[in-house]
Amino acid sequence: MACRGRRPEHGGPPELFYDKNEARKYVRNSRMIDVQTKMAGRALELLYLPEDRPCYLLDIGCGSGLSGDYLSDEGHYWVGIDISPAMLDAALDRDTEGDLLLGDMGQGLPFKPGTFDGCISISAVQWLCNANKKSDIPAKRLYCFFSSLYSVLVRGSRAVLQLYPENSEQLELITTQATKAGFTGGVVVDYPNSAKAKKFYLCLFSGPSTFVPKGLNGNLEEEAARESTFTNERVPYRIARRGVVRKSREWVLEKKERRRRQGKEVRPDTQYTGRKRKPRF
Numbered sequence: 001m002a003c004r005g006r007r008p009e010h011g012g013p014p015e016l017f018y019d020k021n022e023a024r025k026y027v028r029n030s031r032m033i034d035v036q037t038k039m040a041g042r043a044l045e046l047l048y049l050p051e052d053r054p055c056y057l058l059d060i061g062c063g064s065g066l067s068g069d070y071l072s073d074e075g076h077y078w079v080g081i082d083i084s085p086a087m088l089d090a091a092l093d094r095d096t097e098g099d100l101l102l103g104d105m106g107q108g109l110p111f112k113p114g115t116f117d118g119c120i121s122i123s124a125v126q127w128l129c130n131a132n133k134k135s136d137i138p139a140k141r142l143y144c145f146f147s148s149l150y151s152v153l154v155r156g157s158r159a160v161l162q163l164y165p166e167n168s169e170q171l172e173l174i175t176t177q178a179t180k181a182g183f184t185g186g187v188v189v190d191y192p193n194s195a196k197a198k199k200f201y202l203c204l205f206s207g208p209s210t211f212v213p214k215g216l217n218g219n220l221e222e223e224a225a226r227e228s229t230f231t232n233e234r235v236p237y238r239i240a241r242r243g244v245v246r247k248s249r250e251w252v253l254e255k256k257e258r259r260r261r262q263g264k265e266v267r268p269d270t271q272y273t274g275r276k277r278k279p280r281f
Contacts, residue, residue: 007166013132018063018084026064027090033066036122039199040067043120043160044074046188046203046213055117058152060105060161061124063087065096071120072097073255079116081105106141108148115152119159125202126163129170139177146181149204156207159183163200171200178204186212193217249274 008017025032049055054075059068062080064087071078078098082088088100103110106128128145129138149159165171175187183204191197192215203212252274256266 007164009127009130013083014127015083015085018087020086020089023064023084023086023090026066026087027094036063036066037070039122039162040070040120042190042199042216043067043122043162043201044071046160046201047118047120047158049076049118056115058109058111058116058119059098060109060119060121060149061127062091062098062100063122065091065094065098065100067120067122068096068098069094079111081109105145106136108144109152111152113151114154116157117154118157119149119153119161121159121161121163123162123164125161125174126165126170129166129173139173142174142177143180146178146183150182150206153206156205158185158206159202159204161202161204163202165200174202178202182206184208188213188215190216247274 008014011017026036027033047057054077057071057076057078059071059078059080062068062082063084065080068078068080068091079101080088080091080096080098081101081103082091083102083104085102088102091100101110105124125145128141130136131138153159163174165174171187178185183206185202185204188201188203190199190201201215253269256269256273
């Protein structure tokens, strides 16, 4: 279960690890962007949200806003919280549509009870299992996080937290504190036989226990063979299932149509919609 090499959380607190250089990777590394987007899509799928209306979601450890962009493109509203100022700066620089908040999830979530219809988190929860100072007690920080998460969710809603547990003991610590806070649910493991593609999703229910979805299990040889690219230019954000380039005409038309379905006032489509305009001096 443990990953190879040195784990990021062993090098120090997340607000120091995710500095400007690390944040830059989440803007320009095509492979990293693709992986983060697909994990966000899988987490959203596991939430089992109603299809007939947009939802108000919480993104914990939102980073540079990649997962939030996916939520926006699926027609949902969201709020992101992250402990790294550099990652939030990257999110602001990318013009993400969600509201952003600087905060430590281990100290609890500062929202009113019943605020959110669901929650996702990508690669964040395992950071709470490490003590970066003497006053940090992982079990207490995890309980504080899960108890506040349970409070801010609408009753009967779900939280899907993708994580990288270091070992079975760490996973047990996390699930124990979630259960103690009132959650039911379980762990979904995608591609359990793949060393690279294996992913853990903690599916939590803030109400009566329902079925825990089954993990994916398929052939990922082609996916694993893909190479990453790193350039000095920003990689256009692509909607994973549609292949639509962000800010393109097709992307703008889809976004406008989605806003109309949400009952918002939107300008009529014209031949100039989505056209790149020359800079004015």
